[in-house]
Every structure is written in structure tokens, then in C-alpha cells.
Amino acid sequence: xxxxxxxxxxxxxxRRWFWALALVMVFLLHQDCxxxxxxxxxxxxxxxxxxxxxxxxxxxxxxxxxxLVRFAWPQNLGETALPDRAEPTGSSAATNGPSTAx
Amino acid sequence: xxxxxxxxxxxxxVLYLGVFAFRRGRVSGEDYFLANRSLAxxxxxxxxxxTNMTAFSILGASGLxxxxxxxxxxxxxxxxxxxxxxxxxxxxxxxxxxxxxxxxMTQVQFLRDRLxxxxxxxxxxxxxAAMLVPYVVIGVMGGGHTLEAISGGVVPYWxxxxxxALVVMSYVFFGGMRGTAxxxxxxxxxxxSFGSIAFLLIGRGVGGFDQVIERLASQPATASLLTRERIxxxxxxxxxxxxxxxxxxxxxxxxxxxxxxxxxxxxTVVFYPMCILLLWLPSVFLGxxxxxxxxxxxxxxxxxxxLRLLRAHAGPVLAGVLGAAILACVMAADSQILALGTxxxxxxxxxxxxxxxxxxxxxxxxxxxxxxxxxxxxYLAALRLKDKEGIFELAVRFAFTGYAALAPVMVAALxxxxxxxxxALAATLWVALAMAGLWWLHERSAAFAPxxxxxxxxxxxxxxxxxxxxxxxxxxxxxxxVVFLCGVSAALMAGVSLLTRPxxxxxxxxxxxxxxxxx
Numbered sequence: 001x002x003x004x005x006x007x008x009x010x011x012x013x014x015r016r017w018f019w020a021l022a023l024v025m026v027f028l029l030h031q032d033c034x035x036x037x038x039x040x041x042x043x044x045x046x047x048x049x050x051x052x053x054x055x056x057x058x059x060x061x062x063x064x065x066x067x068l069v070r071f072a073w074p075q076n077l078g079e080t081a082l083p084d085r086a087e088p089t090g091s092s093a094a095t096n097g098p099s100t101a102x
Numbered sequence: 103x104x105x106x107x108x109x110x111x112x113x114x115x116v117l118y119l120g121v122f123a124f125r126r127g128r129v130s131g132e133d134y135f136l137a138n139r140s141l142a143x144x145x146x147x148x149x150x151x152x153t154n155m156t157a158f159s160i161l162g163a164s165g166l167x168x169x170x171x172x173x174x175x176x177x178x179x180x181x182x183x184x185x186x187x188x189x190x191x192x193x194x195x196x197x198x199x200x201x202x203x204x205x206x207m208t209q210v211q212f213l214r215d216r217l218x219x220x221x222x223x224x225x226x227x228x229x230x231a232a233m234l235v236p237y238v239v240i241g242v243m244g245g246g247h248t249l250e251a252i253s254g255g256v257v258p259y260w261x262x263x264x265x266x267a268l269v270v271m272s273y274v275f276f277g278g279m280r281g282t283a284x285x286x287x288x289x290x291x292x293x294x295s296f297g298s299i300a301f302l303l304i305g306r307g308v309g310g311f312d313q314v315i316e317r318l319a320s321q322p323a324t325a326s327l328l329t330r331e332r333i334x335x336x337x338x339x340x341x342x343x344x345x346x347x348x349x350x351x352x353x354x355x356x357x358x359x360x361x362x363x364x365x366x367x368x369x370t371v372v373f374y375p376m377c378i379l380l381l382w383l384p385s386v387f388l389g390x391x392x393x394x395x396x397x398x399x400x401x402x403x404x405x406x407x408x409l410r411l412l413r414a415h416a417g418p419v420l421a422g423v424l425g426a427a428i429l430a431c432v433m434a435a436d437s438q439i440l441a442l443g444t445x446x447x448x449x450x451x452x453x454x455x456x457x458x459x460x461x462x463x464x465x466x467x468x469x470x471x472x473x474x475x476x477x478x479x480x481y482l483a484a485l486r487l488k489d490k491e492g493i494f495e496l497a498v499r500f501a502f503t504g505y506a507a508l509a510p511v512m513v514a515a516l517x518x519x520x521x522x523x524x525x526a527l528a529a530t531l532w533v534a535l536a537m538a539g540l541w542w543l544h545e546r547s548a549a550f551a552p553x554x555x556x557x558x559x560x561x562x563x564x565x566x567x568x569x570x571x572x573x574x575x576x577x578x579x580x581x582x583x584v585v586f587l588c589g590v591s592a593a594l595m596a597g598v599s600l601l602t603r604p605x606x607x608x609x610x611x612x613x614x615x616x617x618x619x620x621x
Contacts, residue, residue, distance in 0.1 A: 051172040
């Protein structure tokens, strides 16, 4: 069952704000000024802390993306909403030539 | 010579894969340019990643880390791990859905139809094509440098670049998108598999990475390489805007249209950050390690530090295999060449009546002829530009900044009903003029550009810090121009759209059916 079909407009709006806030937070975490001049501790004995932080950040991005895909995947992309076109490629206005220009 | 022989064998395999392995009987336009929109999840992820990773990802990044330290990873890679999957999530999926429904084969076709204007498509085509050509040149240059380094100079730069250009041109010519996608998949697997082996071998060869890091940390001259002290906070922040360019690159946008289903994007969105981590972390780390092993290299010389490490610490056979893996990344010019061919045939040849007059077969052959001509031009340019610019700087300053600044146009066209052609035209013209202005500023300040380690110099002292010249290029108040280009581009797109007549209702209903009903 499609989650969004049961959601009220208010819940949809709240959900969007939640994800927007989460994305802003993750972006801010990228600007880790506290690690700027630090070398130690050396994570695993070789990775300076600033490098280890951003390696972990990249892994965290994968987790965030998995959550986005699981809970916020766009609902209007499926083949029911956007069926395969019947006409061959090139028949749309986009490819019909300069006549579409104003 | 053994590594060079292995690399030649690799090129032969790539040629076979691209030309013959997945060839179909009759080649239609959609099959040649978009592989019939049939790529499944895993192939889509690997091909898209291989398409996006180029010479600069590995050679340029390690060369930059050699001079500026570990901060290069956060500046370029982890920001990409956040922004690029998001751009696939928000832009790629929607572009794919519209492309599948309305038959678009390029983003220009989408913009022309959505914004009800042929001119905007022509303007975007001209701008994006002009910015992609240098990127293709970099690919050929990377091939020349790599083969020269792997063979120890036996294969000269001109021959290496020519060979790579010839191989790429051949499989793009015959295999189209299907051949290119499979070659990219093979290349990505090769690099991700053998890159880790290279990392371990070099670590053993240098006596353990812990020893190297301790040596670097103990010397004042190199300790800052293990921090971000060689990168300003403004620059670090600015680079977060650069990955916005990713999905605006025509070859990536066109690759997005090749997915079989929307679900193919899910795997890509989730695993893309991990692929970036696997590729960039060793690349940046080895760049820093090279500063200990080969001190004193100049910016132009440091682009092949990984190859130097391989030659010094891996056996000849393994060095050849790993060299081939590196060449895999370098050879990403294939999808860019194909994208330019696709754009030319769809956005110029077909749009201006060529397809109707000469038929679909002529359209495919026009694309192929364009591929040959473009490869030749790129090769000649690569010969002429050798040793004039660092790979990384050349790519970032022009292509990345320009494409990133065009992202607001695409986002608005995809998501905002009120977006108009005038807003898009204003933003596109702004980007074109700003890029020309940046070029002029760069050339004007070249004579007094500071050397690495020296402070920035105001280009117009009367304007204070508005335009500063750094060793890497022009900045504005210390920030990269991409920040301001994106901001103004978004403001123009929004402001001019609101001030002009909205799109026709039919267009809104076509692209926003659910929301149009709600009005």
C-alpha cells in the first residue's frame, strides 16, 4: 500500500520538513571546522582524524540515502503514473523542430 | 615493458566488449544513443559511476592531495558522496520519468518542451557542449600521460593519447550507449577490484603506512598535509557546490535516461557514496604518501604520483594490471564523446529537420561521424595543451562551475510549475557571461598570480577582496565563483519567471498532472 495515499496534507508537509531539516543537518556536518588543524588521533593507526571523519561521513551518506529511498521515494515515478509512451521516439514536441519556438 | 603489454591487452578487451560483445542486429536511434532504455540496476550503478569518474578523479585528486593534503577528500569526495546521490534522487529520477514518457533523449529536449521554447534548448546545447569539450580533452591527455608513465616512456605521450582516443572512438562508434555502458561497467569493476590490491601492495612497499604517516607528521614542512591547513574554510565550503554539476553534465543526464525502471536508481542512490569512498580514499591517501616518497614535485608533475608509486612498489605484472585499472578511470571520455554525438544529432540535426528529411539511419550515422570528428579535435587539442594546465584545474574552473550554475534551471523546470523560458534564458545567459568573465579575469591576473603557499592578490585593488587571484584561479571574497554563480542563477530563474507570463496550462498539465488538477 502506498504510504502517501493515506497521509494527510499536514503529515506530508511535516514529512517534507523533516527530510529537509535532516539534509541541512547532514550538510552542516560536512563543514567540520573542529578537525581543521588536527592530525591525531590516527584512526586505525594510519588515518588522520580529519580524513577518518570524512570517510565515516561518506558511509553515513549511504545510510541517509538508504533511509530516503525507503521512506521518501517519489511516488509518481512508477509505470502506472507514467506509462510507456505509445508513439516512437521523436514524435514529441521536443524533437519536432523550431516550430515549437515562440 | 610488461606493464605496457598488459595494458595493451586490456585495451583489446575493452575494444571487444564495446564493439562486439553486446551488439544487436539492427541499430535504431534509441538503441544506439540510449541502449533502448534497458539498463538494469547493477549495470546502471556501475556504468553511471564509471561515467562520472574520470582522469581527474584519480590522477588529479592524488596530485592535488600531494600538494594540499588530506583535506582534498572532504573537499571533493565526501561532498560528492552527499550531493551526487541526492541529485540522482531528485533530478535523475524525474528526468528519467519524463524522458520515458515523452521520448526525450537529452536534457535539452526536455527543457525545450517543458519551457515551450526552442531557443533555450539551443542556448543550453551550445553552452553545455562547449563546456564538455575540454573534459573530453582531459580524458585523452590522461590516457597519454598514463600510457607514457606505465611504459616508462617507451610509449610517448602522443602515441598513448592517440591509442586511447582510437580505442574509445571505435567502441563508441560501433557500440553506442550499449557498448559504452558495458565498457564502463567493466572498467568500474576492474578499478574497484584492483585498486584495493594496489593500496595494500604500496603500503607494504613503503614499509607500512603508519611509518609514512609518522614521518610526515614529525616534519614541520609536511605535517600540514595531514590536516586541512593548506585549504581555506571558504574554499572548502565552496567546493560543496561543485557536485551540483554532476547530473548537469550531458553524459550523466543522458545516462540517467538509460535506466529500465525507476527502481534502478535506488541501488545507485544508496551505493554511490560507498563507491566514491572506495575510489577516492586510496587516491587521496596515496597522494599524501607520495609526498613522503617523492618530495619536491611541481603541480604538473604530481598528477602521476600513483603511477610512480606503482612502479616503485609493485611487480611488473601487477603494475600492468593496476595500470590498466587506472587507465579504466582515465578513459571515461567515451560517454562524453557519445553524449556530444547524441546532443548534436538530437538537439541540432533532428531538431532542425535532418531526421525528417534523411531518416533515422542517417541520424545514427550523423552521430557516428560527429564522434570521429570530435575525437580527432580532442586529440589535437590534447597534443597542443600538454603540460600547460593541471588536469584538475582545467576541469574544475570551467566545466564544473558552469554545469553547477545551470542546476537551478533544471531543478526549477522539473519541480516548479511557474518556471518560465525567460527565467531559464536569463539564468543560462548569466552563466555564459559569467564564465566568459571568469576566463577574462583569469587571463588578466595570470601575470601576477601568486605561487603555491603565497597569499591571494587582489585583481582590482580598488575593489578590495571582491576578486582575488590565488595560485589555483580567481575567487570572490575568498569563495570559489561557483557559489555566486549558483546563487545568481537561482535568483534569476526565480525572479524572472515570476515577472513573466507563466507557461501554458497544457504544458503544466502535461508535466504536473496531479497538481494542475488541484488548482
